[in-house]
Amino acid sequence: MNLAFKDVRHNLGRFSLTAVGIGMMLMIVMGMAGIYRGLIEDATLVIDRIGGDLWVVQRDTRGPFAEVSRLPKTMVHRVEAVPGIETAREFVYHTIQRQHDGKPLRMSILGLSWPTDKGEWLPLVAGRPLAQNHFELIADQSLGFQLNESIQLGKEKYVVVGITNGMVSSGGDGMSIVTLSDSQAIQFDSVGEALRLERSARARRALDVDLFLKQPQLVEQLSQPTSQLPAVSSPQISAVVARIKPGYNIEEVQQTITNWGDVSVFTKPGQEDLLLQGMVDKARRQLGMFRALLTIIAAVIMALILYTLTLDKLHSIALLKLLGAPDRTILGILLQQAIGLGGIGYGIAFLIGQQLFPFFPRRVVITNQDLVQLLVIVLIISVLSSLLGIWRAMRVQPTEALMG
Amino acid sequence: MTEPLAIETRNLNKVYNSGRTEVVALREATLQIPKGQVVALLGPSGSGKSTLLTIIGLVIPPTSGQVFINGELIVDGSLAKTNLRNYRRKNVGFVFQKANLIPFLSAIENVQIAMELNHTSSFNARRRAAELLDEFGVLERSYDKPSRLSGGEQQRVAVARALANNPAVILADEPTAALDSHRAQQVMELFAKIAHEQNAGVIVVTHDHRYLEVFDAIFEIEDGVLRQRVAVVK
Ligand SMILES: Nc1ncnc2c1ncn2[C@@H]1O[C@H](COP(=O)(O)OP(=O)(O)OP(=O)(O)O)[C@@H](O)[C@H]1O
Ligand SMILES: [Mg+2]
Numbered sequence: 001m002n003l004a005f006k007d008v009r010h011n012l013g014r015f016s017l018t019a020v021g022i023g024m025m026l027m028i029v030m031g032m033a034g035i036y037r038g039l040i041e042d043a044t045l046v047i048d049r050i051g052g053d054l055w056v057v058q059r060d061t062r063g064p065f066a067e068v069s070r071l072p073k074t075m076v077h078r079v080e081a082v083p084g085i086e087t088a089r090e091f092v093y094h095t096i097q098r099q100h101d102g103k104p105l106r107m108s109i110l111g112l113s114w115p116t117d118k119g120e121w122l123p124l125v126a127g128r129p130l131a132q133n134h135f136e137l138i139a140d141q142s143l144g145f146q147l148n149e150s151i152q153l154g155k156e157k158y159v160v161v162g163i164t165n166g167m168v169s170s171g172g173d174g175m176s177i178v179t180l181s182d183s184q185a186i187q188f189d190s191v192g193e194a195l196r197l198e199r200s201a202r203a204r205r206a207l208d209v210d211l212f213l214k215q216p217q218l219v220e221q222l223s224q225p226t227s228q229l230p231a232v233s234s235p236q237i238s239a240v241v242a243r244i245k246p247g248y249n250i251e252e253v254q255q256t257i258t259n260w261g262d263v264s265v266f267t268k269p270g271q272e273d274l275l276l277q278g279m280v281d282k283a284r285r286q287l288g289m290f291r292a293l294l295t296i297i298a299a300v301i302m303a304l305i306l307y308t309l310t311l312d313k314l315h316s317i318a319l320l321k322l323l324g325a326p327d328r329t330i331l332g333i334l335l336q337q338a339i340g341l342g343g344i345g346y347g348i349a350f351l352i353g354q355q356l357f358p359f360f361p362r363r364v365v366i367t368n369q370d371l372v373q374l375l376v377i378v379l380i381i382s383v384l385s386s387l388l389g390i391w392r393a394m395r396v397q398p399t400e401a402l403m404g
Numbered sequence: 405m406t407e408p409l410a411i412e413t414r415n416l417n418k419v420y421n422s423g424r425t426e427v428v429a430l431r432e433a434t435l436q437i438p439k440g441q442v443v444a445l446l447g448p449s450g451s452g453k454s455t456l457l458t459i460i461g462l463v464i465p466p467t468s469g470q471v472f473i474n475g476e477l478i479v480d481g482s483l484a485k486t487n488l489r490n491y492r493r494k495n496v497g498f499v500f501q502k503a504n505l506i507p508f509l510s511a512i513e514n515v516q517i518a519m520e521l522n523h524t525s526s527f528n529a530r531r532r533a534a535e536l537l538d539e540f541g542v543l544e545r546s547y548d549k550p551s552r553l554s555g556g557e558q559q560r561v562a563v564a565r566a567l568a569n570n571p572a573v574i575l576a577d578e579p580t581a582a583l584d585s586h587r588a589q590q591v592m593e594l595f596a597k598i599a600h601e602q603n604a605g606v607i608v609v610t611h612d613h614r615y616l617e618v619f620d621a622i623f624e625i626e627d628g629v630l631r632q633r634v635a636v637v638k
Pocket of ligand 1: 420421422427428429447448449450451452453454455456
């Protein structure tokens with residue numbers, strides 16, 4: 001006869017409620033691990049999807065995902081000319097926040113160098129790559145756009161021509177992929193009044209410059225968008241992504257480009273490491289602290305619950321001792337109940353989590369390794385938290401069965 | 405050599421220390437109960453009846469004195485000569501004034517558990533539990549939890565549990581308090597029968613003078629002083 005089970009069945013309501021409560025708490029612990037895994041997966045997935053073997057960025061910056069990096073547009077051609085480089089493409093990347101359907105919408109904009117790159121490498125779940133160099137956009141699933149929907153960004157409307165997945169910035173914002181010039185138009189979009197002021201300021205400044213006085217037709221150029229002004233144009237791209245020809249050593253090519261002195265070069269794993277150490281590491285530690293705290297709280301609450309469950313049974317325990325039950329029998333009851341409670345709570349955590357996590361705004365990735373780890377932790381805290389109750393039960397004298 | 409006594413105590417003293425006051429509950433209590441005898445223990449409230457019973461039942465140690473069971477020295481002062489809990493499990497059956505049943509077990513399981521703790525197989529324990537419950541007229545309540553049984557029914561389940569392991573010693577502390585006179589009579593006769601048939605020593609604490617004729621001997625205790633009544637009145 002299993003006494004632990006009989007007792008649980010006798011107090012089924014209370015036991016189940018407790019298990020659900022513990023389960024909820026464990027679900028959060030589980031979710032924390034999942035959110036962390038999600039961060040890493042998102043970060044590495046983007047780098048993986050984009051593909052390049054080498055990332056050329058502004059000297060001493062850590063690449064487009066970690067901080068602002070600016071390179072002149074000509075860098076692409078310089079990189080392309082290095083022996084061993086198969087292809088090099090511009091990489092423009094920035095994050096914007098706009099209103100969409102009356103709600104704030106954050107997204108990262110990734111610019112493709114039209115016409116060499118139309119986004120064919122993107123894993124599309126619907127639609128097609130870009131087909132023209134303006135006003136088309138490929139959106140990550142997580143942004144929630146529909147195919148053929150038109151999205152107002154800056155002064156223009158962009159049509160969603162393709163849907164991709166797994167393209168999420170390390171901040172959790174979905175990406176929109178447009179052509180380079182569109183991406184800059186979106187980034188440097190300013191209101192009409194600002195443009196007018198800027199143009200007249202330019203014209204006034206031009207009057208002080210010899211060049212414009214000698215060649216008045218140049219003044220015409222000043223009314224073009226900033227990004228298209230030849231001499232005053234700002235650095236335009238975030239990075240250059242290069243692919244190495246087969247047979248060449250990545251480190252050698254990396255060294256060659258690094259020697260230029262005006263850029264830093266990362267390999268793909270290097271870029272991944274940077275991302276994980278930089279942005280994700282803080283999040284990891286933050287989540288880790290939370291997890292540890294929650295685990296401790298769960299253990300304390302479990303200990304208190306198990307203790308009160310034991311207190312309720314003290315008379316029965318005294319009686320069992322009076323009937324000659326050995327300590328191991330009593331220990332068995334308490335441990336089985338503790339482990340049962342932990343185990344059922346874990347099961348509930350898993351089941352509820354599976355239903356709930358997909359609705360989280362960021363990806364929650366539950367790995368088997370994390371599941372096993374949590375199970376072990378749960379079993380350990382189950383045993384630890386039953387110690388208080390066990391200590392009390394061991395002190396019960398059989399005479400207590402005769403009183404009250 | 406004669407057959408060993410079922411129960412023998414020699415010069416049992418028990419002093420309770422509750423805070424500053426000392427209560428002397430037993431003074432030099434000595435008794436001998438041969439196998440196959442059922443004896444009554446009479447005395448006013450607070451005279452030390454339960455104390456004597458719990459010492460003989462190996463639940464609490466005496467301050468001094470010895471307890472022998474089946475001629476074997478089990479307790480010598482506060483020293484235990486064996487693992488008392490194991491010994492108690494095999495050799496002692498208890499019945500209390502308040503039926504002490506485990507609330508989360510059904511009537512039949514309450515009897516069964518006493519045997520299972522003694523390594524009787526679940527199947528055999530169940531069968532014997534059913535027989536005992538039948539004998540006490542509570543078989544039809546087998547699957548009810550104690551909270552759904554009347555006081556008398558609970559008490560009968562408790563008696564069944566005490567007898568389950570065929571113990572050498574049965575100790576009953578006012579077992580008939582919750583029973584009607586018919587059941588009380590039945591329980592007392594049953595104790596006598598068990599004592600005679602199983603060669604056990606049985607001590608019954610009772611206030612009820614109606615059933616004294618079933619006892620082989622009567623002990624009286626007052627202020628911790630035990631003496632045997634020479635002749636049974638009535
Ligand atoms: N655990 C204890 N601590 C201190 N004193 C105790 C304890 N148990 C019993 N006593 C005292 O010892 C004396 C004998 O108690 P005991 O319970 O043996 O009496 P009793 O004859 O069984 O009485 P009743 O008929 O009321 O059950 C009483 O004075 C009681 O107050
Ligand atoms: Mg008493």
